[in-house]
Amino acid sequence: MIFFRKSQDDPEGQIGKLDVLRAAVHKAKLPHHVHRVVLKELELLESLDPSTAEYGIGITYLDYLVSLPWFHFTEDDLRLDHVHAVLEADHYGLQPVKERILEYLAVRTLCSLQEFQILVVDDEQIARTNLEYVLRKEGYRVDTAANGEEALRKIKACPFDLILTDLKMEKLDGLQLLEQTRKEAPHAETVIITGYATVDSAVESLKKGAVHYLSKPVQLDALRALVRSIKEKKRHMQMARGPVLCFSGPPGTGKTSIGRSIAKALGRRFAHMSLAGLRDEAELRGHRRTYVGAMPGRIIQEIRRLGVRNPVLMLDEIDKIGQDFRGDPASVLLEILDAEQNTLFMDHYLDVPFDLSATMFIATANVVERLPGPLLDRMEVIEFSGYTGKEKEQIAQRHLIPKKLRENALEGCKVHFTDEAIRAVVRDYTREPGLRQLEREIASICRKLARAYVQGTQILGQPEYIDEVAVKELLGPPRYAPTAAATAPRVGVTTGLVWSELGGEIIFVEATRMPGARQLILTGSLGSVLKESAQTALSFVRSHAEALGIDPHFFQETDIHIHIPAGAIPKDGPSAGATICLALVSLLTRRPARCDVAISAEMTLGGRLLAVSGVREKLLAAQRAHLRTVILPEGNKAEVENLPADVLEGLTILTFGEILQAVEEVLASEPLSVPQEPKTPCRI
């Protein structure tokens, strides 16, 4: 940014602004196409009265163009061992995620280190051979072509990085070759060389996308320097090219913070922007300068703020962008995230293309299924799943507690959390797949400790030693009691496992009957798929009544009501089909359902169990709820076998192909004879 000096004679700082800008333009290294625009704009400003609004707008615009990092890059640290060490130091666990990141970076590194390939195109053999000799001596791989047509054939067959072409040639001249190259190989750079150097032909070739223009006889030093700088630039571009990484998973599982670690490990600058609720296309692409208060889009603003062309830009909550009359931000993202298109990204405010191909974009989403197909297609999705209790304890001990002690100025106070204390916080005060709540609870303990220190009061006699009793004292009574396993078996109430963007959860399906006229009542904000699952379950029970030991005419003068509590939260999906069926069988046979067993399966009309998704998240939810047994469809068996031991710890996993097999496992063998006391409801 350029600062204009204000004085007593010139309180607005208008006089001399143009001179300052002219000097800045002169000093700044700008691409040719930008330089041309800047010169034209300067010319226009000279003819304007400095007191007009246009003058101020023009100055701001020029200032913006000049201060963008057109040629500034940070050097990447490509040592994979170092990247690995940084990822390990910043994050506990997440092994599959770290592996995928390292593989991704290894491929990008290899791409960026590949030999630089040059094609020399000239119809004069001497010129061709000379250039080939000089460039080979510099260590580049060089091929030659005697005319435009031969060059085009070679360009189609081999990915060249740079085309050095003569301008005047028979059949296909340099400019035509340039045009064709832009189509066939958009990432290849072209330098035009001619003996008939005129300003017009130079301007024409630059307009058509040539990166530079050299006149014959070629100055070898200038050529060497030019090729070296193009190679450097291409290396930065190669590093970021390829599919964009998209981290997907429940909130608080480390998606954003691992993005920050990648930037730190590579030595790149980092910015993070949340796209949640973004509806206006102009937020990404900027406003045209004709609008009052026009500004560039957020991408260009961040790049200017960071001052380099190759930062890591984290696009957070990409699944929460909206769409309305102000445009469709997803379509702008399509352009930004596409390596083939973002070399010429057009921000409305800048009005000149800005090359985003060196920027490394990383997106995060809670549910990738919400993303438009074409956008998802451009990304490589890396799944983050929830943490097990043990992982949370380790992360708390190694990362969250030191961080919170630092933030609350308690580092020097020798506060020590015992393992039992951390386990108690994880078990009794958090119930989510991520770490946000855990972080908040630890922060809360730290704040209370800080206050105790300042006021000179002591917590349970030993303020620096936080054990299970101190946790209770500081955080109050446990927020979550061990729910499901502790309550008694009930008739008509079964436990299921579901998966949402917040991770896995347990649900309870309640079924009851009363005199009526064959109605199936469904409540609890159920979506259409869930409603159909309930109808399927009822039809299955009616058609298999005898096999299940139920009176076949049970539905004749009866209404059946199925309810899934937490009625304010909309629910949908097929995986509660089996849970509903078991609740109905329990109700109609009066056999109580075990509440330390949960089932998650889609059920067909014939009673077959179909595979479900989100198994890891569901098992973690079962662990958190202290369930003992989880029943899954046979189709999920292989997935379960591949899960790490700590996800399965404390759980017995049974896989069945038919609902009838699950009935015996979930329901007690004997029906309940006395009416149940309504005192012991299962809680979610």
Ligand SMILES: Nc1ncnc2c1ncn2[C@@H]1O[C@H](COP(=O)(O)OP(=O)(O)OP(=O)(O)O)[C@@H](O)[C@H]1O
């Ligand atoms: N494996 C881990 N090791 C150490 N700290 C972690 C780990 N995972 C998450 N954290 C910490 O948990 C907190 C929340 O993580 P972060 O903000 O990255 O979550 P997120 O997945 O981006 O969530 P959201 O989807 O809501 O944006 C951060 O303080 C982060 O450092």
